[in-house]
Amino acid sequence: MPSADIVTAAVLVIGDEILSGRTKDKNSGTIASHLTEIGIRLREVRVVADIETEIVAALAALRARYTYVFTTGGIGPTHDDITADAVAKAFGVSIGVSPDAEAILKAYYDGRGLELTDARRRMARIPAGASLIENRISGAPGFMLGNVIVMAGIPDIMAVMLEAVTPLLATGARMLTATLSVNRPESEIAATLEAHQRRYPDVAMGCYPYLFEGRPASELVLRSTSPNRLDDAAAMLRTEIDRLA
Amino acid sequence: MPSADIVTAAVLVIGDEILSGRTKDKNSGTIASHLTEIGIRLREVRVVADIETEIVAALAALRARYTYVFTTGGIGPTHDDITADAVAKAFGVSIGVSPDAEAILKAYYDGRGLELTDARRRMARIPAGASLIENRISGAPGFMLGNVIVMAGIPDIMAVMLEAVTPLLATGARMLTATLSVNRPESEIAATLEAHQRRYPDVAMGCYPYLFEGRPASELVLRSTSPNRLDDAAAMLRTEIDRLA
Structure with missing residues (x-):
């Protein structure tokens, strides 16, 4: 797909089981x-x-605001799987059994000597105008409608759908990262980092504390789309940190 | 705290490092x-x-809608930690070094033979009117302002803050759960489950697929605040599932 300068996205995770804490x-x-x-x-x-x-x-809030919205969960065969209907409603389009999706499911179940029951056929219900996303693990496809990409909730199946849809997505400049590990607590390098951030306003800098051999340490993460600016900023920061008493 | 019938909450996770995928x-x-x-x-x-x-x-959207909002992340000593300021702005109150928070930090660093530097003192900046939440791991407190609970992003520290704030929270009827494991794919039990859900509209029922010894299986999760209704619904559903051909 053509490259735009900045391509943005949101993720919408759908599921009571996540909110109850039962599934992480x-x-x-x-x-x-x-x-x-x-x-x-x-x-x-x-x-x-x-x-x-x-x-x-x-969906209404997120798809108006970002280039893409990726949803996960709620596209199985049971009554609590309502994502496809909700997406149809959000776009104001009809929903019904897609002949293409039904053919995929039929081939999948035929290959296993199983019948395409009504419950399984429910997974072929796709909003009008959507393109199917291949699921090479368990047959039942995801779909993309407008800027919304609808994927399964099971992590392995979500992963293959994400891979399958990737060639269809517009992408922008990659955000590059440089990481500096520093054997000091955040508070000892905060002033240095803040001054450095002011010198490189186009390189985003974050500080993340962790424990190293039981003592507080910090990871400094620098992010930029320009490899040169990133290298410069990281090298200069390393020098300044090493210079600290 | 007094018990209300239904107490609701949202979680607001703050951090570029989560959105970049660097930190899960x-x-x-x-x-x-x-x-x-x-x-x-x-x-x-x-x-x-x-x-x-x-x-x-x-914060504005979530705190208007739910009983509580729990935030995590962005309360450290570096320039990229802006949660306390954002909370003050969301409530329209001032923010400054809290003498109580400063005393806690001073005691913490004194005990370790360390100085309370300006960077460390930054972690004592608390919005006006907030109550402090104890951090028995690393000193720097969280806080609660109105219905917003502000906690650290480091999981161990978040956990002790959550524990510390819990006695201050209003709670409602506990949602109880019954789980049935079924050695069948979702699609084979979908119709039974849907009919059962219609008979017990007050018991929420979800179906979650997983693999058992390489074959598709299902977990049926029933949820209700009434132990009797839950036991009833779960026992009846087990009977119906066992009766399937």
């Missing part, structure tokens, strides 16, 4: 890393319950 | 499980960047 969401972290790698800026994540009005409202 | 958010899962245990319903999670306008907008 791994998908948004996987999507975050992937989007950073391919040059899409993830700007927001939301998790909402399996309630149609909540999903529709979140 | 564990805090919202921890908070989700804890709130479920103590009788608070988590209704929404959002992750936003270290940008003041984003944090203020999310």
Whole structure:
């Protein structure tokens, strides 16, 4: 796809099981890393319950604001899987069994000697105008409608759908990262880092504390789309930190 | 605290490092499980960047809608830690070094033979009117202002702050859970589950697929605040599932 300068995205995780704490969401972290790698800026994540009005409202807010919205969860065969209907409602389009999706499911179940029951056919319900996203693990496809990409909640299946949809996405300049590990607590380098940030306003700088052999240490993370500016800023910062008493 | 019937909450995770995928958010899962245990319903999670306008907008939306908002991240000593200022702005109150917070930090650093530098004192900046939340790991306190609870981003520190603030929270009826494991794919039990859900509209039912010894299986999760209704619904559902061909 053509490259735009800045391409943005949100993730919308759909599922009561995440909000109850029963299932820990791994998908948004996987999507975050992937989007950073391919040059899409993830700007927001939301998790909402399996309630149609909540999903529709979140979709409306997010798809107006970001280049893409990636949803996970709620596209299975049971009554609590309402994502496809909510997406149709958010776009004001109809929804029904897609012949293409039905053919994919039929081939998948035929190959396993299983019948395409009504419950399984429910997974072929796709909003009008959507393109299917291949699921090479378990057949039932995801889909993309406008700027909304609808994927499964099971992490392995989400991952193959994300891979399948990637060639269709516009991407922008990749955000590059340089990381400096410093054997000092954040508070000892805060002033140096802040002054350095003022000198390089185009290089975003963050400080993340951690414990190293039981003592507080810091990781300094610098981010920029320009490799030269990033190298410069990182090298200068290293020098300044090493100079500290 | 007094018990209300339904107490709701949102989690607001603040941090570029989560959105870039560099750090995987564990805090919202921890908070989700804890709130479920103590009788608070988590209704929404959002992750936003270290940008003041984003944090203020999310706080305004979430605190108007839910009983409590729990934030994590952005309260350290470096320039990229802007959560306390954003909370002050969201409430329209001033922010400055709190004598109580400063005394806590001074005692903490004195005990370690360290100086309370300006960078460390920055962690004593607390919005006017907020109550402090104890941090028994690393001194620097969290705080609660109105219905917003502000906690650290480091998971161990977040956990002790969550524990410390819990006695101050109103809680409601606990949502109880019954789980049935079924050695069948979702699609084979979908119709049974949907009919059962219609018979017990007050018991929320979800179906979550997983692999058992390489074959698709399902977990049925039933949730209700009434132990009797939950036991009834779970026992009847087990009977119906076992009766399937």
